[in-house]
Amino acid sequence: MFKQAVLPQVTWLKLPEKVKQAGWLNVLGKISLPLIGLCIFLMIWGGVAQNIDTSLGKFPGPTDVWQQAGNLISEHNAERERASAFYERQEKRNQARLEADPSYQPKIRPYTGSPTFFDQIWTSLYTVFVGFVVASVVAIPLGILCGLSQPVYTAVNPLIQLFKPVSPLAWLPLVTMIVSAVYVSENPIFAKSFLTSAFTVALCCLWPTLINTAVGVSSIPSDLVNVSRVLRLNALTHVIKIVLPSSFPMIFTGLRLSLGIGWMVLIAAEMLAQNPGLGKFVWDEFQNGSSESLARIMVAVLVIGMIGFALDRLMLLLQRKISWDKSVVLR
Amino acid sequence: MNKSHLELSQVGMDFPTPNGNFCALENVNLKINEGEFISLIGHSGCGKSTVLNVVAGLLKATKGGVILENKEVDEPGPERAVVFQNHSLLPWLTVYQNVELAVKQTQKKTTKAQRQQWVMHNLELVHMTHAKDKLPSEISGGMKQRVGIARALAMQPKVLLMDEPFGALDALTRAHLQDSVMEIHATLKNTVIMITHDVDEAVLLSDRIVMMTNGPNATIGEILDVNLARPRARIALADDQAYNHCRHAVLQFLYEKQRKVETVNQVNNKKSSIDQQAAELPVKASTDAA
Ligand SMILES: Nc1ncnc2c1ncn2[C@@H]1O[C@H](COP(=O)(O)OP(=O)(O)OP(=O)(O)O)[C@@H](O)[C@H]1O
Ligand SMILES: [Mg+2]
Numbered sequence: 001m002f003k004q005a006v007l008p009q010v011t012w013l014k015l016p017e018k019v020k021q022a023g024w025l026n027v028l029g030k031i032s033l034p035l036i037g038l039c040i041f042l043m044i045w046g047g048v049a050q051n052i053d054t055s056l057g058k059f060p061g062p063t064d065v066w067q068q069a070g071n072l073i074s075e076h077n078a079e080r081e082r083a084s085a086f087y088e089r090q091e092k093r094n095q096a097r098l099e100a101d102p103s104y105q106p107k108i109r110p111y112t113g114s115p116t117f118f119d120q121i122w123t124s125l126y127t128v129f130v131g132f133v134v135a136s137v138v139a140i141p142l143g144i145l146c147g148l149s150q151p152v153y154t155a156v157n158p159l160i161q162l163f164k165p166v167s168p169l170a171w172l173p174l175v176t177m178i179v180s181a182v183y184v185s186e187n188p189i190f191a192k193s194f195l196t197s198a199f200t201v202a203l204c205c206l207w208p209t210l211i212n213t214a215v216g217v218s219s220i221p222s223d224l225v226n227v228s229r230v231l232r233l234n235a236l237t238h239v240i241k242i243v244l245p246s247s248f249p250m251i252f253t254g255l256r257l258s259l260g261i262g263w264m265v266l267i268a269a270e271m272l273a274q275n276p277g278l279g280k281f282v283w284d285e286f287q288n289g290s291s292e293s294l295a296r297i298m299v300a301v302l303v304i305g306m307i308g309f310a311l312d313r314l315m316l317l318l319q320r321k322i323s324w325d326k327s328v329v330l331r
Numbered sequence: 332m333n334k335s336h337l338e339l340s341q342v343g344m345d346f347p348t349p350n351g352n353f354c355a356l357e358n359v360n361l362k363i364n365e366g367e368f369i370s371l372i373g374h375s376g377c378g379k380s381t382v383l384n385v386v387a388g389l390l391k392a393t394k395g396g397v398i399l400e401n402k403e404v405d406e407p408g409p410e411r412a413v414v415f416q417n418h419s420l421l422p423w424l425t426v427y428q429n430v431e432l433a434v435k436q437t438q439k440k441t442t443k444a445q446r447q448q449w450v451m452h453n454l455e456l457v458h459m460t461h462a463k464d465k466l467p468s469e470i471s472g473g474m475k476q477r478v479g480i481a482r483a484l485a486m487q488p489k490v491l492l493m494d495e496p497f498g499a500l501d502a503l504t505r506a507h508l509q510d511s512v513m514e515i516h517a518t519l520k521n522t523v524i525m526i527t528h529d530v531d532e533a534v535l536l537s538d539r540i541v542m543m544t545n546g547p548n549a550t551i552g553e554i555l556d557v558n559l560a561r562p563r564a565r566i567a568l569a570d571d572q573a574y575n576h577c578r579h580a581v582l583q584f585l586y587e588k589q590r591k592v593e594t595v596n597q598v599n600n601k602k603s604s605i606d607q608q609a610a611e612l613p614v615k616a617s618t619d620a621a
Contacts, residue, residue, distance in 0.1 A: 223419035226389055229407040231436045231486075241432065245423040324423035324466075 060295035065302070068295040076116040083111040117281060121303065124277035127194060128266045128311075131201025132259050138202075139209035139258070140251060144243060146210070147217020164207040168200050168265040172273055175199045193275035197266060204265040208257035216250025217243055245324060252319045259315055263308045278304055335362035336400065336522055337386070337490055343394030344381050355381050357548045359395070361541065363490075366520040370533040372581060373543030373552075374591055379526045382543075383492050386524065387413050399489060409437045412488035416495045418475040420467040420482070427463040430454060430482050437486045453485040454478075456515055473504035477511070484515065493525040497532070506565065509535060517562060530585070534577045535563060542584045545591060552589060555580055 042062050052059035060068070087108070094106040115123070146153040179195045220243060228242045244251075270279025282300050285293045344356040355378045363369055371379045384390040386397050388407040397404040399411065407413075412433075420429045430450045438446060454460045457477035462470050467478070476496055483491055496512075497505040509532060516523060516536075527533050533540045537557050544552040557577050559568070568574040 221419070223415050223417065224421065226407070226413070226415070227419055227421070229389060230387065230409060230411070230413050231433060232406075232408055233436065237436075242421065245421070248423075325468075 054294065056289060056294055057291045060298050064295040065298045068292055069299045071292075072117040072296065072299060076118045079113050079116045083113060086111045115276060117300070120276060120278050120281045121307070123194075124266060124270065124279070125307070127197045127277060128201055128259075128262050130194075131198040131266070132205050132262050134198065135202040135205035135258060135262070136209055136255060139206050139254075140213055143210045143213025143251070143254075144217050144239060144247075146214035147247070148239075148243070153214060153218070160207060160210060163203075164211070168204045168269055169272055171200050171203050172196070172269055175203070176273060191276075193273065196273060197269050197275045197277065200269045201262045201266050205258040205262040208261060209251070209254035212250045212254025212257070213247065216247030216254075219250075220246045248323060249319075249325070252315070252323070256312060256315045256319075259311055260308065263304075263311060267304055336365040336367075337363040338398045339382070339386065339395070340398070341395030342382070342385055342392045342397065344378070344385065344390065345393045354548050355546055356385075356392075356550065357394075358550050361551060361554075363522060363524070365522055368516055368523045368536055368538045369525070370537040370540045371524060371526045371543065372528070372530070372533050372540060372585070373549070374545055374585065374589065375528070377543045377546045378549040379543060380494055383413075383494050383524060383526055386490070387411050387492050389413075409433070409486035410489045412483035412486040412491055414476075414479050414483045414491070414493040414496045416498050418467070418472075418479040420475055420478055422467050425464050425466055426454070426459060426470070426478050429467070429478060430485050433482045433485045449485060453481040456484060456518075457481045457511060471504075473500050473508060476500065476508060480508075480512070480515075484519070484521075488521065490522045490524065493523065495526050495528065498528065505529075505532070509565075512536060513561075513563065530578055530581045533581060534559075534574060535565060535568065540577070540581055542581065542589070545589055553580075553584055 046061040046063075049059040049061040090108055094104075094108070097104045098106060142156070146156050176196045179192050179199065183190075183192060183195060224242055224246060228238050233241060266277065267279040267282070269275065270277035271283045272279075274280055274283065278300055282297050285296045285300070339359055339361040342356060342359040343354070345352040345354050347353075359382060361369075371382060373379055381390060385392045386404065388404050388411060391405070404411070420426075421432070424432065427450060430453055431446070434446050434450050434453075438449065441449070451460060451463075454463055457480050459474060459477050459481060462474060467475055470478075476499075480493075480496065483493075497508050500508065513536060515521075525536065534557055540555040540557060541551055542553045542555065543549050555577060559571070559573055559577075
């Protein structure tokens with residue numbers, strides 16, 4: 001038995017050297033190849049853009065887009081300054097009134113400027129997060145139930161198959177009407193438009209997580225299930241100790257798919273429903289129809305892409321952080 | 332000890348298949364005394380695992396039943412601990428945590444310190460304390476199987492069930508583990524039922540060897556008493572007359588009386604014909620290796 005203990009160590013020692021040799025080329029390739037790809041893309045874009053004439057002028061090339069990105073940032077800063085100036089003025093006015101009349105109750109009215117590009121980004125991120133969390137909270141337990149019990153799965157499966165392919169845009173009018181009908185309150189905590197967007201996102205986020213969880217749970221190796229049976233684990237312990245860890249990778253794959261879909265759906269929903277967010281920004285710019293609009297829309301497109309990518313990476317990091325299986329290659 | 336500890340009476344097992352019921356087992360009767368070490372041997376696909384799973388409670392016999400200490404077995408439980416062929420440790424728990432899960436589940440009233448001690452004691456039995464904080468993926472196949480045995484022992488089972496526990500291991504590792512199992516059995520005196528394909532392993536470890544006929548409708552063909560003094564040393568036994576006699580008897584059963592006939596008369600079930608070809612290989616290989 002001591003021989004066994006030594007053997008694997010010897011192979012472990014040899015491994016890092018191989019990795020070192022291949023390492024240099026790898027790192028170089030990992031940095032330079034994406035850069036080359038990016039350069040080629042920018043060149044083609046710039047070349048093609050010059051030759052497309054639209055009713056709003058030439059299609060924006062990389063430099064126009066870069067410029068508009070700068071504009072959007074300075075517009076945002078300007079708006080912020082205006083806002084703080086507005087509050088300062090109120091403060092001063094209140095102070096003056098208080099000095100004249102000590103019984104005066106100071107009031108501060110909120111600033112009602114139009115939301116900037118960055119405000120819209122923030123709104124979208126917040127909405128997608130809420131929709132995603134709501135969907136996950138429903139989908140994971142339901143998926144576990146479906147995976148554990150064949151009858152439940154058989155009952156739920158037709159519904160899943162029916163609703164999974166439905167486009168978010170079909171849900172949107174229904175969700176809008178339901179939210180306006182059901183959510184009536186004197187001083188609402190959430191805006192109706194926010195709820196509509198978030199629920200539409202949730203409805204579309206539900207399915208990948210649900211299906212992946214169900215499949216992950218139902219494909220737990222039968223030996224592990226037998227271990228649980230021999231130990232007579234109760235249902236809760238069985239789920240916590242065996243089911244969740246075992247189906248964790250599948251659940252997470254589902255979550256990542258869901259978040260990706262949710263982000264795509266949200267932009268479309270915001271455009272269609274005129275709900276605040278990046279989608280509305282794109283739509284407003286399109287309606288605006290100035291010579292800069294296309295470049296500004298292009299900025300939004302790139303930002304949407306980058307945020308989608310960042311969200312996916314974030315999920316990946318999270319998965320790596322909590323997964324027990326560190327050796328698995330995550331893509 | 333005149334009343335048997337574990338009794339299988341008239342056990343029969345039918346599996347429903349698309350083309351009718353497949354009768355895997357029929358009239359399996361066996362009485363096992365406390366502390367006895369039983370080996371189940373037979374060609375692949377004859378129904379050894381089915382017998383073991385019925386005793387474990389993982390499968391419900393369609394006919395007959397199993398009685399352990401005057402109580403009928405109707406569900407799995409830790410008093411009939413199973414060592415699975417491919418270890419089936421939970422890959423997300425360390426060696427220690429894997430055993431701990433079993434201990435927590437079976438000794439709910441003990442203190443934390445007592446439980447900790449019991450986990451370490453069982454890891455010590457299989458000589459695995461040095462790797463207690465490793466994940467199953469970080470240890471060798473033989474080590475995993477040791478931990479599987481430790482987990483089963485930690486449940487303080489009345490009967491220890493092992494389904495080809497060393498089937499996936501190389502000959503040297505297998506020999507080490509056989510020695511460990513003999514050592515543990517000598518100290519704990521558990522009742523053990525072990526499935527094996529290896530004739531030498533069966534003779535070396537067992538008090539009795541139960542030989543099964545070929546399926547379908549498999550049942551117990553012969554039972555061989557192995558009257559060799561314990562402790563047994565594998566090298567000394569190689570020239571022992573009684574040892575070789577036992578070995579010969581088992582080989583004779585497997586290759587003469589229960590030879591897998593490769594004619595069409597048995598092929599009413601496609602699955603069994605595939606099993607036939609596979610059956611010859613592991614048995615031959617293991618007798619050569621030892
Ligand atoms: N769930 C099942 N459904 C249908 N048939 C089954 C099922 N489980 C086992 N069988 C059949 O029962 C017979 C006995 O199977 P079993 O697994 O007990 O064999 P075994 O002796 O353990 O074989 P091996 O040595 O290869 O592990 C086989 O012919 C097998 O095809
Ligand atoms: Mg088997």
